Amino acid sequence: MAESTIVRVSPHEIIFSLDIGTKSVVGIIGKKEEDKFYIIDFEIMEYSSRAMYDGQIHDIDKVANVARKVKENLENRLGFKLTQVAIAAAGRALKTCRVQVSREIDSTKEIDQTMINSLEMEGIQKAQEMLDEEMNSTDTKYYCVGYTVVNYYLNNSIITSLKGHKGDRIDADILATFLPHIVVDSLYTVMNKIGLEVMHLTLEPIAAIHVSIPPKLRLLNLALIDIGAGTSDIAITQDGTIVSYAMASVAGDEITEAIAKEFLLDFDTAEKLKIELNKKDSHTFEDIVGISYTMTTEEIIEKIADVIENLASEIAKKVIQYNGKSPSAVFCIGGGSQIPTLTNYLATKLGLRQERVVVRGTEIIENVEFECNELKGPEFITPIGIGIISVKDGEDNFIRICVNENTIQLFHAKKLFVSDALIKAGFNAKKLIARRGKNLNITVNGEKKIIKGGIGEPAKIYLNGKLSSLDAQINNKDEIIVETAVDGLDACLSLNEFIKDINSVNFNGLDISLINKLLVNGKEVSMEYQIKDGDSITFVKINTVEELLNRFNMHYQDYCVYVNGSEVGKDFVLSHKDEIVTSKRKQTLAIEKKDKEISKSNQKNHTIEVFVNEERIQIQKKERQLIFVDIFDYFDFDRTKVKGILVLKLNGERANYTDKIKDGDKIEIYWGK
The missing domain is CATH 3.10.20.30 (Beta-grasp domain)
Known part of the structure; x- marks a missing residue:
């Protein structure tokens, strides 16, 4: 709890943010003035019993009761009611799925960005289907909040970039991350129960990155790791945006349990000792049978070094898995990040210099001033970030897009593109790329030959009436129209x-x-x-x-x-x-x-009589059999000036030059179309 608020503010000035955590609820009152964010008051309250697991609210009433007390305590000190709030969905609630997608392509055509985007889009849809099956629920909705391509393949061989190449087949390994809509729904339910309207919703990793990694650094390949009690949430930045999310199912509780087992302590005592490790050099405590210990931090850390190293190893594996390599630097936040030696182990496991893996506390947040007790430590990065980002964004994180005259909602947790809208709308990615018609595989005089099918017409995408593409960025109330691709005709x-x-x-x-x-x-x-x-x-x-x-x-x-x-x-x-x-x-x-x-x-019996275009023609018999081409020696027809397709008919049937002719045959010769 902060000291009594000295500065008086009016209701329309303040920003109220709530961080609904696994062990506690943190409420912060702030206000924005010019380029500074002032923290006027805060309230922290723990649950009496567990109400949340891995970022998902399990007992709505328990969470609502604690959140209500936080709200009421702040209202009593402020002197007015709080009606609006900024909140964040927990990063640990994210679900991930890895898939591989492949597509047969036209080997004569260069691979372009549309083909690559379509393949990735198909992968995300496949991941969503797999997630639905895995969760065994068709009712749960998921929003794709990020994905990364682990590997591309061309003709079954790994390749860095597909663009500009030619081949018969392309593949992609994709890691996609989804936010269950139930997480958002339960947060909204809690807010409704305590009389608050959600004016801004974001993801906890986004709020944390917003204040711990300035925009000028987000072009770099960085990892933010929020080490909590039960899980360690990971967000990776590159090219100015968050490119992927991950979660390691190990965190601070592993250290607490190791301390409890090593020194025969109950969980609460072990947790208090763990927290003190970063604050004091010497510790005195008593185990469950009454034996008293006095030990230095270094001695305690040495006893549980294997567990700390294993925690660092598991987190590092996830970072590399989702980033494809070690990032340039790592920023650690959350209470668990303060465990001594953890960042050293992380640096070693990631192959980075020690100074490139650092713990970020509230002191690094730019343009923030406290008009109450200062919130210090990495565990308060996210609560402050939720308030600041709500002012920065200025709008709800859900946007509405019209796709082929149907309105959909998208979670605006990152830059959104046409492809994101089509995924949410359930548009079949395979309908974006025209497939070449089926080939005919034949043998000509013993040699294999392919008669290729037609190429077809690719899909046309219109964004707000203008021809666009899958990688065009979209905004609230945009309209997208997609004309599906037309496949090429089969070879005929x-x-x-x-x-x-x-x-x-x-x-x-x-x-x-x-x-x-x-x-x-x-x-x-x-x-x-x-x-x-x-x-x-x-x-x-x-x-x-x-x-x-x-x-x-x-x-x-x-x-x-x-x-x-x-x-x-x-x-x-x-x-x-x-x-x-x-x-x-x-x-x-x-x-x-x-x-x-x-x-x-000669007598007349040395000739035969035929009718050419209904004209009677007499043809001299020869020692050999007369054939169709002999007609042209007796019938004036200029074949040198082509006027179309030459049609030859004998007694009403199509004829060849070498067809035999006899007395009385009816012949037609003319230019056809």
Whole structure:
């Protein structure tokens, strides 16, 4: 209890903060004037019996009764009623969950920040689901108040950063921290019972960091450790914000129990002795059988050194686990931090110099003045911080965001981003990244080939009407609209399209495939056949000019052949998309002229009659079987000026150049779309 308040204040000036601890309730009355925070009065009261465990209120009435007495004692000295309060949820109430998430990705595309954010978001959602199962309750709500990525993986190998790389698969190990909403609800219930309106809510580690680590230092990788009675709460800063939280389930009570066992003391006597270790050099006490001891602090510490070292080791392990490495420095607060030699052991376990692990007391809080008895020691950092941060923030730690026209509440314990809102809204992270359509895996002449599916369209995120991203920071009353990603189409290709794509040329204005004896899974199929996953395609490739001419029953000695504008020989090797033009040689034209003259004198039974585009055409019979391509010697159709897709039909069916024709056949030739 503070001395009688000398300075008189009015109700609208003061800030009333309550720290609901595991063993006691601390109430502080302060006021803000310019850049200073004045502490006018305070009240500390312990519970008569245990009412809280690990930061969670178990007996609401007991906690409410003690909090009410603290409030009333302060009101009596102030001379007016207190109606509003700033409070904090205990860091030891936080729940943590470690998960690994993986995703198959398009190996042709660079990994960007959106893909990484989406993967992390999926991990947090997975952690939340695991936490729900672990707690065996679908009613308990959790807020993600921080997370850290322990490791990234690319194609199953650890990598420092995924951004800019390419691969088939990405993974992430994520440690996510959640605050059970029941903790917040029970705090509000206690405040309602004693007639107080909560004007500000924060987390205890945030309040402690706010006053013990100035903003200019938060860009560094620092750890704040609040060593209480039952647990040690850890908060880690980097890049100006709190990046993760952790809790070690060991703390000051371990030391109390070690003292009790070593010297045969009851718990309360051992606790008093522990507290005195940091204040006196010599101690006199009596065990439960009446034996009296007088020992120095050094002698007592030596007896329980193993327990102190183990406590430091457990805390250090948690720090490294959640930070991925040792931080640059460590600040210790809380009553348990005052145990002699503890910070030395912590420094050793973390591989830091002794001076980089320090205990922070209220004397380091900047711009704070006491107008009552001064609260000294690391155990009062958090209660003061709760009051100061409530003035600094100036608003409740819950903000409201509209996601796709649905309003959600977020716990504003850290910088919040679009991804945080989508997680709280239950938005499926997989719908943010477009998946490439399914590939077709086939074999072509014994070699494996992949026909890739479509790429798709990524999700579009709008923040207050403007195109944004997952890592955009959000504020109270922001509106987010998400248009989900559109997956790419599955690979779909006909045999005809595939053949043209892998090996085709333009022959006298027509697209011609350079293959023969085409089989799918050992069988002949239509060119319209839709290729299926696992198909085996075989064919004989046309390589040279002579082989191509032979396919159309054309003899090289009868033609001049030009490939891409240059005349070539019969052994010239053709390439995909070559342009080929033929013209008859002079001697060939002379022979054909003579043949035509002879044909005129021949009887009519040496010809066949067909209908081309409903026009009657007579074709001279030859020693060989007439084929479709022979039509072009008798029917005037300019194939050099491409006007679309050339359509060839024989008796109503699609035709190929080598299809046989006979008397009376009906033929259609035209440019299609």
